[in-house]
Amino acid sequence: MNQASLLEMANSVTGILTIFLGAIAGISLLVGGIGIMNIMLVSVKERTREIGLRKALGARRADVLFQFLLEAIALSLLGGVIGIGVGVGLAKLVSLSGTLTAVVTTSSIALAVGFSAGIGLFFGIYPANQAARLNPIEALRYE
Helix, strand or coil, rough: CCCCHHHHHHHHHHHHHHHHHHHHHHHHHHHHHHHHHHHHHHHHCHHHHHHHHHCCCCCHHHHHHHHHHHHHHHHHHHHHHHHHHHHHHHHHHHHCCCCCCCCCCCCHHHHHHHHHHHHHHHHHHHHHHHCCCCHHHHHCCCC
């Protein structure tokens, strides 16, 4: 055993941990996106009469689509901001322990906000499309 083999072993362990944490993050994003889609689908069902009224008064399909996409993105960004706050707090706790130095960069925060908005956009498309395709007459009759 020499220093080079120890360094190689440490790098391989770090690489495996990075892949493992990335897989956990990917699964978390998928579950969060499905949660956002479910919330937005329930929102569409609960607001069917409102959507019908808006469309009957002249709202275009694009207007309804934009409204629900914006709501889905706002919902996911709120979750992203909460996640960033928790991550920064945990990084400070780890740094205060003295064993490791955790650094949160602005690029990682920007990446997190971008992914959060992207997840909201991707998983909000289906519910927004469902809302935009509603027939105003049937939507106004919905109970």
